[in-house]
Amino acid sequence: MFNKNFLLVFLFASIISLFSSCSCNPENIAKFAFKGMESMMGEGFMPSEEIRALGDFRGMSVSLNSSKAENHVESTIFLKLENGDPVKIGSQPEILARKCAEIYLHDFENSENYRQITVQFIQSDPNNPENIAMQEYTFETKDF
Template identity: 65%
Template sequence: MKKSLILFSLVVWLTSCACEPEDIARIAFSGMENIMGEGFMPSEEIRAMGEFQGMSVNLGQSSVNGEVESTIFLRLENGDPKILDRQPEVLARKCAEIYLSGFEKSVDYQKITVQFVQTDPSNPENIAMQEYTFDVTDF
């Protein structure tokens, strides 16, 4: 009962306030970082490096020959093609380095995969992706 009252109050506050959508998103992201660890959400420095329109992070685990391997997937969407065409692997490595330096739980992962995703504005189902994987211990 107490949890539902708190949730209801939060929903009423969010729908009734004259907050900017960015403020609401910032509140949600700060709550997520409290759970996932400081620096979980990619920084604006990464966005600026490739002028990315979207960024997201997924954490995954897979089993290879009985050993569990955990990976951070850093997805960077619709960056400036001029920037991405010049040495994309160097850009991916720099984005990985910046992300890992800010994410406090990065030591819990063995790999980081940086994905550059470009979508066709006239046909969103048409997607191109470049993917670069690095060992976390290299940073």
């Protein structure tokens, strides 16, 4: 059986690839695709520009993970923030991670369905994209 998240990502990618070959305004197409994604996943699913501005992140994405094992459900939101400004991330990135988690959980209407949120700061080397560094911070959603 396919994972629900896999199907959503596949659907989203299909929509983008379908419209990427037309001469339409790509910005409007992206807005349409994001609105469709949010209508399926819940309002606030896509990270806000407020989060982007906190660390001047060049890329942002979200994935949701739920798994069930003997009377126990693990559910985590993964907020991936890419290539932020090292000065804005600062010497205490866990404080920024907590602020990003707080904003995201406030904006995402279905956040109460998840037990944890993991914020990942990913930095890639512009000269060698295979060279990456990642910092990861996990918080309990009930703490927000």
